[in-house]
């Protein structure tokens with residue numbers, strides 16, 4: 001949906017927010033609508049995306065991997081090559097620039113593993129803004145290095161000790177900060193979630209991924225890809241990949257984190273196993289118990305460890321435009337090792353979910369068919385996690 | 397007429413304003429909730445706001461967050477909550493408002509939840525994350541069953557106040573400060589101005605209740621003087637409950653309530 005005025009994708013999305021935030025959300029929407037088509041703004045953002053972040057990213061034909069599987073041709077959209085090592089910078093540069101235009105001096109953000117926090121800290125440093133990041137206390141322990149990285153970049157990190165002490169609580173705390181400092185603060189949300197206009201705005205900033213894929217594939221074989229695949233946490237790299245291709249014939253698949261399996265309680269597969277509900281200002285699919293309490297999630301990749309999902313994905317699921325599958329921790333480790341060894345590319349564990357699915361799709365398709373996978377990030381941050389996993393499971 | 401509306405008109409005829417007390421059901425346990433309610437009634441509270449815990453209370457400060465977490469850990473469930481309300485209803489006719497978050501009602505279904513709540517003795521609802529834009533289904537389900545109390549803030553535009561007071565019934569909840577529940581900032585002049593402006597705009601068509609950060613008799617006095625029809629005290633009660641032993645609870649709650657209630661009577 002191009003720009004839903006009421007923020008609704010079918011029944012999903014909307015604005016379920018405390019009244020104090022309404023003027024701030026209205027101001028944000030007004031400014032976003034004004035600047036998104038502003039030539040100067042677009043030029044400035046394009047400048048930063050190009051010379052600072054490193055766009056456009058290559059579309060790489062993974063020949064070794066494709067031949068090893070012996071089916072369709074797998075192409076990797078190399079978001080892992082961006083500054084900071086993930087797609088997150090597409091969004092943080094866009095929103096930080098918008099905040100600057102809105103004359104907001106104080107930026108707040110939430111982060112799970114720390115990827116969005118780091119990308120926020122980078123964009124804010126580059127644009128001369130002050131950032132503070134909320135991070136679940138558990139995550140500050142699990143991802144110590146990213147906390148230090150944010151500190152190095154001049155950003156204050158607030159450990160969040162409420163609730164389950166993870167990403168969802170960091171979002172709650174960021175919203176509470178915003179309610180308290182609503183006059184001077186810009187909330188830089190990290191995924192295509194939250195109240196309108198965030199899901200649309202983040203999608204638009206991430207759509208550079210899908211738009212580049214479209215034109216790059218056209219150059220390669222003069223058509224759109226037969227399949228496109230991306231991993232889904234909050235859903236920002238996926239919606240940025242999918243949205244520009246939604247009106248083509250491409251098969252589109254989003255991959256969620258199945259953790260220990262969908263039948264276990266240890267997963268983050270919101271669309272595959274959740275039900276409708278309201279969280280963080282939006283109506284969407286949600287992992288919750290029988291009483292409507294939000295449940296805790298698990299994934300080997302911290303970036304997919306979130307009990308909600310962007311409302312446009314909820315809509316694509318119900319309208320069946322996108323298929324949502326999932327990959328277990330075990331499948332993800334296999335995919336991680338496979339890509340690393342065949343192509344010399346270490347993927348983020350989040351992105352390895354998409355690789356796991358791509359392998360399944362490639363196996364069933366012909367060499368004339370093309371499969372594009374968004375490699376949302378690089379895996380340097382995950383090597384310790386993988387090492388621990390391999391030691392534990394004796395897989396070395 | 398609901399119990400809430402009856403209460404406001406009774407108070408009006410006595411030239412009194414309302415004291416609304418917020419407590420979290422099941423914090424620190426069900427017995428304490430029942431005892432607290434007795435203390436509130438004895439102390440002269442006019443309306444009780446009973447919180448039902450939610451895993452992600454994004455409009456609440458640390459005190460209510462903590463109370464939610466403990467209540468959930470103690471096993472507070474919807475059916476148990478309704479049973480508790482029924483128990484309370486055997487003892488008192490005081491208006492009871494349920495305060496929780498949208499997902500709790502949505503997940504069970506607005507119709508079903510509101511029907512059961514009403515049957516248990518709930519008179520109205522406060523949902524801090526329910527915006528007027530998303531409220532159609534909720535309002536339809538609550539119509540002629542329970543009051544729907546919406547919130548406004550000192551930064552809410554006149555146009556929105558107009559829109560919100562149309563769907564609000566029972567009273568209109570004015571959030572006193574920019575912030576979450578329980579923040580203690582003292583009485584701000586912007587709040588006093590907001591009370592005066594809202595009163596002027598709504599012309600007495602709906603009572604105005606002021607809450608968030610109201611914690612002392614002095615706060616109550618100032619808000620009432622500015623024109624509030626009701627004050628809501630929450631976190632201060634929870635703090636008192638937290639530090640008081642069960643055998644002292646009723647007396648302490650009664651005394652604190654009396655000190656607050658005194659400020660709502662014409663002098």
Ligand SMILES: Cc1ncc(COP(=O)(O)O)c(C=O)c1O
Nearest residue numbers: 233234235236237303350376377
């Ligand atoms: C590399 C990478 N991919 C994917 C994600 C998931 O986010 P989203 O679903 O918003 O793209 C993250 C989040 O931290 C990430 O770091």
